Amino acid sequence: MCRYxxxxxxFREQNVSCAISAQKIYNxxxxxxxxxxQGRNTVEEVLCLSAQRDYIVFYRNTEDSNILSDIxxxxxxxxxxxxxxxxxxxxxxxxxxxxxxxxxxxxxxxTPTGKNFIVAIAFMRNEQATTYR
Numbered sequence: 001m002c003r004y005x006x007x008x009x010x011f012r013e014q015n016v017s018c019a020i021s022a023q024k025i026y027n028x029x030x031x032x033x034x035x036x037x038q039g040r041n042t043v044e045e046v047l048c049l050s051a052q053r054d055y056i057v058f059y060r061n062t063e064d065s066n067i068l069s070d071i072x073x074x075x076x077x078x079x080x081x082x083x084x085x086x087x088x089x090x091x092x093x094x095x096x097x098x099x100x101x102x103x104x105x106x107x108x109x110x111t112p113t114g115k116n117f118i119v120a121i122a123f124m125r126n127e128q129a130t131t132y133r
Contacts (some may be wrong), residue, residue, distance in 0.1 A: 074120035
């Protein structure tokens with residue numbers, strides 16, 4: 001998939017004499033994304049794209065309702081790498097920096113040559129010990 005970044009500066013440099021603003025660009029990009037999602041919400045889109053790209057996805061719903069509480073996403077290559085080099089595992093969370101106010105957990109592995117690789121990412125409902133099980 002190609003991704004192009006076009007800004008107001010690009011149009012100014014090209015001496016394009018049309019009235020364009022950053023907001024108009026953002027609106028067009030949002031419309032393209034919405035059309036691509038085909039009516040799915042954000043979570044459904046993540047699950048759909050993960051399945052299309054052969055990612056391994058685990059998720060849990062809350063016990064009393066059908067609301068997503070935790071989701072873990074990993075690529076099969078990452079799983080194979082952690083099985084090969086399971087000796088160093090680093091886990092770090094960024095606290096409530098997304099629109100759902102869910103902590104994002106990153107699980108990082110390390111090869112014998114000191115190279116890092118992402119094992120998995122997870123959105124969790126909280127950072128209590130029971131959530132990590």
